[in-house]
Amino acid sequence: MLGLYRRLMVNGWIVAAVFGAIIYLIVAGPMPLDVTNTDWIFHGNDIATAQMGWTFYRYSAWAEQIALNPDYGMDFSGSILFSDAVPLFAIPFKALSPILPETFQYFGLWTFTSFVLQGIFGWLLMSRASDNPAVRLMGAVLILLTPLYAYRLVACTHMSLTAHWLVLGALYLCLPPHTRRSWLWWGLLVAASAFVHAYLFAMVATLWLADLARRFILDFRGAKTWLELIGISAALLALVTLTGVWSGPAGEFQGGFGWFKMNALSPFDPNPWTGTVLDRPGWSFVVPDLPNWGGDYEGFAYAGLGGFILAALAAWALPNFLRTHRLSWVYAPLGLALFGMGVFAVSQNVTFGNVNFWLPWPSPLQTLGELFRATGRFIWPFYYFIFFACVHVLARKSSPRLLVIALAGVALIQALDTSRGWLSDAQYLRHRGELPAQFTSSFWDQAAERYSAVRLAPRPVQLPPYYLHVAQFAQRHGMGTDASYLSRNDTAAHAASEERIAQAVASGEWPGDTLFVLSEEVAQQASATLDRTRNFLARVDGVIVLAPGWAGCSDCGAEPWAPAP
Numbered sequence: 001m002l003g004l005y006r007r008l009m010v011n012g013w014i015v016a017a018v019f020g021a022i023i024y025l026i027v028a029g030p031m032p033l034d035v036t037n038t039d040w041i042f043h044g045n046d047i048a049t050a051q052m053g054w055t056f057y058r059y060s061a062w063a064e065q066i067a068l069n070p071d072y073g074m075d076f077s078g079s080i081l082f083s084d085a086v087p088l089f090a091i092p093f094k095a096l097s098p099i100l101p102e103t104f105q106y107f108g109l110w111t112f113t114s115f116v117l118q119g120i121f122g123w124l125l126m127s128r129a130s131d132n133p134a135v136r137l138m139g140a141v142l143i144l145l146t147p148l149y150a151y152r153l154v155a156c157t158h159m160s161l162t163a164h165w166l167v168l169g170a171l172y173l174c175l176p177p178h179t180r181r182s183w184l185w186w187g188l189l190v191a192a193s194a195f196v197h198a199y200l201f202a203m204v205a206t207l208w209l210a211d212l213a214r215r216f217i218l219d220f221r222g223a224k225t226w227l228e229l230i231g232i233s234a235a236l237l238a239l240v241t242l243t244g245v246w247s248g249p250a251g252e253f254q255g256g257f258g259w260f261k262m263n264a265l266s267p268f269d270p271n272p273w274t275g276t277v278l279d280r281p282g283w284s285f286v287v288p289d290l291p292n293w294g295g296d297y298e299g300f301a302y303a304g305l306g307g308f309i310l311a312a313l314a315a316w317a318l319p320n321f322l323r324t325h326r327l328s329w330v331y332a333p334l335g336l337a338l339f340g341m342g343v344f345a346v347s348q349n350v351t352f353g354n355v356n357f358w359l360p361w362p363s364p365l366q367t368l369g370e371l372f373r374a375t376g377r378f379i380w381p382f383y384y385f386i387f388f389a390c391v392h393v394l395a396r397k398s399s400p401r402l403l404v405i406a407l408a409g410v411a412l413i414q415a416l417d418t419s420r421g422w423l424s425d426a427q428y429l430r431h432r433g434e435l436p437a438q439f440t441s442s443f444w445d446q447a448a449e450r451y452s453a454v455r456l457a458p459r460p461v462q463l464p465p466y467y468l469h470v471a472q473f474a475q476r477h478g479m480g481t482d483a484s485y486l487s488r489n490d491t492a493a494h495a496a497s498e499e500r501i502a503q504a505v506a507s508g509e510w511p512g513d514t515l516f517v518l519s520e521e522v523a524q525q526a527s528a529t530l531d532r533t534r535n536f537l538a539r540v541d542g543v544i545v546l547a548p549g550w551a552g553c554s555d556c557g558a559e560p561w562a563p564a565p
Helices: 002-010 012-027 046-059 087-095 107-126 133-144 148-154 165-174 182-194 198-218 223-243 304-324 329-346 363-372 375-395 400-430 443-450 467-476 491-507 520-529
Strands: 349-352 355-358 453-457 514-518 536-540 543-547
Touching: 012 107, 012 133, 012 148, 012 400, 046 087, 046 107, 046 467, 107 133, 107 148, 107 165, 107 375, 133 304, 133 375, 133 400, 148 400, 165 182, 165 198, 165 375, 182 198, 182 223, 198 223, 198 329, 198 363, 198 375, 304 375, 304 400, 329 363, 329 375, 363 375, 375 400, 443 467, 443 536, 443 543, 453 467, 491 520, 514 520, 520 536, 520 543
Parallel strands: 453 514
Antiparallel strands: 349 355, 514 543, 536 543
16 A cells, blocks of 8 residues: 555656546536537637637638638638637647537537646646655645636636646746756747637746746856747747738737736635626635626636635745745746736736726836736736745745645645635536527528628627627538627728628618628618618518528518618
């Protein structure tokens, strides 16, 4: 039995991976791992459009730049990245499409992988805190019990943003003792993050630059460091250019900076949704909810009751640590990067609970904030570093045996405290349902034979509630559509769309190859100039459609529509 224990501790990364898998099954259950099961996905939120984007991408022809998804969005479209569909998985699964089931989703596999890798990279990060295998494992368990990454699975349904293992991996590479051939691991980590999510890439790239700065401090003329900087940058530029993974309205400002941020009290707040329209159970049975301001849920960073106890123990051990250990100034770039991302997370709208004040920011920093919008997410590297630092400080003060017992107790308290969040997430996932059928009229099948595309008129930034049904109709019939929910919207495309609709309304001439789904306002305007001897304006399944060149649609399952007198 003792031999088995020692083998498990030496191979602690495997045990950490198993813990990650168990936590995933507790939260999500086995249902998402069935790749043919999409019932848990469609709930009218971000994961639904991710699945829709993937399905369009899967069945479209390969573009010259393989990450492009032109049919989902048409002139609003871009890379599969912008529908949050994880290009790191989407591209290889598209290549495998001929052998995949007709209905297929990989988001269950992706999130399961993220939970497992959270354990593995948590174990790696804790190997920088202690040489003792049992301490490493208990530290990894604590990383697994932090709610940040699981919160993205349910509360926000941002599947790509469950990949906090990328941040853990970057921290691991930044800390001593440093890995041999770090250029290779940095290259892989930076490239992987570029094909997962722009926010994760920004965090990983920032930490990589901090590590490069450390090495430049030690040897500014070192050829290896310069080669790494130039080589990885050039390879990354070539990769994203050739694949088109960043192609799209990436530079568009959508608003939200200073709103989607971190509250300064976020580490102590178990429920960032309090007072919002999506009020949900918090993550603690003990710690009370705190007041929030605006979009503080994007900066969710609850440490947990176990985290509070861990921090208190580390604070007790810190004076002794500072007396016996000298902090190396070569790690100043890492500290600056972590602190800078923390300040960026808080934004210029500094908030304590529901009390806020605004600070002036330099123009370049303001521009960067407007580009990223949801800056609250940038607290993640600092958050995980604090957990690492606490274990590191305690490992220098306590015996391994005592520390393992203490960490096990902290982990147990953390699990009990945050179980409210884990269990509510599990209940939520198990009660998801399939997208209800709205377009049931025979009109739609007949329309699909006449038109190659379906557009919204107007196509607003805030899409109408039926947009997903329009997109589903288009996808099932191999049509293009601009009924697409993407993380960024092209303002030039919006202007062109509005001009195109205005001209059609004014002239009464609508493109003959496109079916239009109109708002009440546009329908009333179009009715005044529409030639009904050539075109058909109707209400079908709760939406108003304009069918150019289909005036004979008398038995197609739709009723003519006219504005009320």
